Amino acid sequence: MTETRWLSGREQRMWRAYNDMCRYLVQALDRQFAAAGLSSADYELLVPLSEAPEQCLRARDLGRMVHWDRSRLSHQLRRMEQRGLLKREGCSDDARGVTVSLTPEGRKAIEVAAPGHVETVRRLFVDELTPEEVDMLTAISYRVLSRTAEESLGPGKSIYVATIDPEA
Incomplete structure (x- = not known):
């Protein structure tokens, strides 16, 4: 058995400050x-839908984009559909698939929320x-995301694949 590698005081301060910040x-x-x-779940789904061609995506693609499992996605889509933010329809080219489309109400909701969010x-x-800190934090984030993607998280291995475009 290996010995626990406890965090130093410096590392512990960094980790706790990071958690508090998040x-x-x-x-x-x-x-x-x-x-x-x-x-926040509404917004997380409205963003990719609002950016998609014709504001429509297959449910499986939307789930992959936000890194959600099928059950969570299905429940959230149902709630949002009941509120008129989106609609779900059978996929025309695949009877098993579902397409998710932004409704005019959903479009208005994201247009109202986005300016406050970005502000x-x-x-x-x-x-x-600083600009240098932005670049540094971006690099750190990509490195940590790549490392976590390499780790096996059990049966539901992480769907986050380190295919990050640093220029995006």
């Missing part, structure tokens, strides 16, 4: 989404970093 940023974004009448991200995060 938690507080998520809470601030959740409040901003709620003010716009959305949840919150900019005010609380981006504006606090």
Whole structure:
């Protein structure tokens, strides 16, 4: 059995500060989404739909884009469809598939929420970093994401594949 590699005081401060930062940023974004009448899950699905050609995607592709399992995606899509933000229809070229389309109400919802979202991200995060820190944080994030993609997470191995385009 190998000995536990405990975090040093410096590493522990970094890890706790990082966790607190993520938690507080998520809470601030959740409040901003709620003010716009959305949840963070709503927004997470509305973004790729709003950016897709004809604002329509296959459900499986949408799930892959947001890294959600089928069950979570299905439940969230059902809730959003009940609220008129999107519609689901059988896929014309595959009887087993489902297409998800943004409705005019969904389009309006993201158009209302997006300016506040980007302002919150900019005010609380981006504006606090120098251009060099932005590049450094981007590089660190890609490296950590690549490493986590290599790890086996059991039967549901991570669907996040390190195919990150650094230029995107």
